[in-house]
Amino acid sequence: MIIVTGGAGFIGSCMVRTLNDVGYNDIIIVDNISETDKWMNMRNKRYIDYVHKSKLLHKLPAFQNVEAIIHMGAQSATTERNFDYLWENNLEYTKALWRYCAKKQISFIYASSAATYGDGSLGFDDNMDIDQLRPLNGYGYSKQLFDQWVKHQSQEFPAQFVGLKFFNVYGPNEYFKGSMASMIFHGFRQIQETGKVKLYKSCNPNYADGGQLRDFVYVKDICSVIMWLLQHRDVSGLFNVGTGRAQSFAELVTATFHALHLEPQIDYIDMPEKLRNKYQYYTKAEMDKLYATGYPYHFVDLETGVCDYVQNHLVKDFLIY
Known part of the structure; x- marks a missing residue:
């Protein structure tokens, strides 16, 4: 057991x-x-x-x-x-x-x-x-x-x-994590609803908007x-x-659009004040x-994982797209 x-x-x-x-x-x-x-x-x-x-x-x-x-x-x-x-x-x-x-x-x-x-x-x-x-x-x-x-x-x-x-x-089954779900899940739903994805602007001059890096x-x-x-x-x-490997949120969202055979449409929005002092700009294991x-x-790799997640799980689990 x-x-x-x-x-x-x-x-x-x-x-x-x-x-x-x-x-x-x-x-x-x-x-x-x-x-x-x-x-x-x-x-x-x-x-x-x-x-x-x-x-x-x-x-x-x-x-x-x-x-x-x-x-x-x-x-x-x-x-x-x-x-x-x-x-x-x-x-x-x-x-x-x-x-x-x-x-x-x-x-x-x-x-x-x-x-x-x-x-x-x-x-x-x-x-x-x-x-x-x-x-x-x-x-x-x-x-x-x-x-x-x-x-x-x-x-x-x-x-x-x-x-x-x-x-x-x-990946699959993160659907009930609310705000803690990945940007792929949230991005997929935003694409369904508006055709675009919102990402936070950078508050660090060393990173471009959407250039914040994660593993x-x-x-x-x-x-x-x-x-x-x-x-x-x-x-x-x-x-x-x-x-x-450390890759950007812009890459992540771009991979999500590509998995749906769409051209990326990204809007950058201000980061909430409460997050700015606690925000990680870089992680790499x-x-x-x-x-x-x-x-x-x-x-x-990110592109392969996102493609599998979107095409074999999100599209099938959320058929309104």
Whole structure:
């Protein structure tokens, strides 16, 4: 049995699909669906039970033959202001799952975040001392706190423990993330509605409008990494997961238009004042550490990933275009 927290969410539901595709159906999905439409991400998946996240810790002792916990569940909004909630949800809850995996000596694979790197002034090297990092928001700090807790562990270790610092993930099943969904999803909907896409103007003279750079990584590549880790349980550590390439939002949106066989039409708008002091202009994952483990696959380029996402998922899932 594999437990996938956040299993009705974006990355978690894609991971359930990946497990199903290799014939694995003995899965417990954990989430907090409430009145959202995330249940739609579960409709075509095979699993044995759904457990609300508030009941998981109570039910864990009764589960038999748990092989691994893939912990993708978290409060992932970078705009979340309730730090007490972030502390309990992203730190203390994750500690409890770690302790269970340590007691049972099973694999624990969890989502860290590239948001731990803050403004990027220290770089994006997953070999650096994580105690030096200064995240820009409460979400990033809550993720750093758990990474630090793991670093300073001296006794309790699962048989395998892996933290994954995801960079800018895009792909199918992000449809219910609201403002936190990728610019590809939002751009696709804007193209449907207006024929144009709005991007923020740059407030940094070193970057042109639309020239802000991110490491955009396709969710299917994320799932490939996790699946490989499940098959190589001798690998533990904290790893970046990105393409190792920094590309602009203008390139991203242009790829979205091209996937629809349209010429790009981009309007640049002022960045909200509240974002200007916390905005990252550049991210790029250093990937040597993951590849040094023997990970054999390369990440798809932005154009290929966007084309697959738009043509094989967005157009089919949102047929009003």
